[in-house]
Amino acid sequence: ALDYILRGRAAKYRPTSAENYAEAVSSFERALELDPQSPDAQLGLAQVLIGRVLDFPSSSAAADIDRADELANRALAAAPRSAWAHVVKGQVLRGQRRCAEAISEYETALSLDHNWAGALADIGRCKIRIGPIEEAIPLLEQAIRLSPRDPIPGIWYFRIGEAHLLQSHIDDAILWFEKGERALTTWHALRGLLASAYALKGDNERAAAELAEARKLNGEGYSWQSIARIRAGTRYETPAVRALAEATFFEGLRRAGVPEE
Template sequence: MLPFTNLSGDPGQDYFAHGRPDNRSLANSGQLRIARNTAFTYKGKSIDARQIGRELGVRFALEGSVQRVGDQVRVNAQLIDTETGGHVWSDRFDRLRSNYLELQDDITGRIARTLGLELVVLAARSIELEHQTNPTASDLALQGWAAVYKPTTPETREEARRLFEHALEIDPHTLRAMTGLSLTLANLVINGQSPDPAGDLSRADELSQQAVGLDPNNAAAHALRARALQAQRRQKEAAEQYRISLQINGNIATTTLFLGETFVFTGKSLDAIPLFDRAIELSPRDPGLGTWQFEMGRAMILLRRDDEALTWLSRSVATNPRLAYGQLYYAAIMAIKDDIAAARAALAAAGRLNPNYTSLAKFRATDLSDDPAYVEQRAYVEGALRKAGLPEQ
């Protein structure tokens, strides 16, 4: 990561550009390889990215600029391929400078999430293009995570599962494959797409415990342990694991989102909304955005804030129409809004995508919480689904 350029026209603002995102969020992402002091030797120099790659032995360089005008701050960041000199990714961040440290954390979180996604997908694509006949466990784990980062469908989950399974056949102690397979199995169970829910849930639980044992200071390991606990309806224990993860790295968008989900499942949807806002702010173009919009929409409908629920659930099904739970809750809100034709169409789509959404009994049996406060809120959704035509059995 190179020093960001100060475009403010005031040398006195150099401190802001030099206090660039270089904290533990990026360090923990596993992508930051060159120390801050080394990178600063390039400050103020116009050097080709390919030269930097040769001199530092890095494949990618992150550069950018900071411009502050009054209380408004604009940060531009670009990821450069040092082999070709070409731009791989770029983004812009506009924020009010209300608090310098909070602003740094905000920008850092977004860059860390997006940078991690871009590098994983790029590296996986490189492996595929090289047609490796003997990929390593790490190669396969990387390809598995690239599948996880695709927009969520049953096919991408199965692709991820296959790659993680293959990686662990080669090396059973590959942490990235362990966490990836644990997440994938938990999500298959949660979404009614597992051919063996009990077996997959047991394996997800075992893998997640092993991952935390191998690296107790790994934020992702704790977050994915939490996901396995959620799949077992152990929402309060999951929340504690998400909190531990965020103590290690406070700017992981997905962890923030799923901590909010544990609040929803314990009847605290109002408390979940700021966490969902934060997750979307950290990664507004995330491949999982449809799910994130659904989470917000579900919280709103449980709180009976129907207009806001309609807005968010409409966004969710538009972003990813193959999300079964998005279609189910969209059916509910359309029934509440008395658009029965749209409700029935969405209900049919939900049932095609997830067989657990073909009756109220199956929906209740596979939902992730039996917390009394949550169940009481969910009754409003059940009534709407009944109105849309979902049978009891």
């Protein structure tokens, strides 16, 4: 089982893509078949299942969330003081659009392991979803300082850019998106938000190029084809944050040429 666990982790830490998620899921599934009680296999599989839901929405999302929740609960029951188990449970709650509860799980993880940079970053992600958005950036920056060599810093750069975009700090958003783009060359979401930011800046040529790349990379999902479809796939949970998204993210997409329906 250990060999498949290591393969799953290796795939998880490669650049974010649907293909790498599929490889990670397959490896952790095989590990769990060989050792059904392995917490590393349980939590590894739960983490990549919920990560796939969050990053690449698809028709399997509901089933993936249910499976990840069941695995996280099993791991927590066996090891209630596992920081990793609480982080994964938080990710499941985030996938269920329950960020307030997810923050409690991440805070529990930090009480068990003060240096868990990912838990700090995930609290920042939730602040972007429910507010106050201005609290997100210091948390994400702290995570980067705490773990500068983390395999996935590009995602944290992207989230800082998203927080700036929602606050209409367009130049700052572009700076952080471009920094993240160097590490996340295959992630559709970054390209889509960067398209929005470029359009808000008035750089229509770059906006069109990034939008085309987002559509090419996404595959199955909301595909960046219409505002309605993209809106349905986003995870902004409160009316205040949704209003900010309408005025910034979605307005930029409209200017980039994305139709309403």
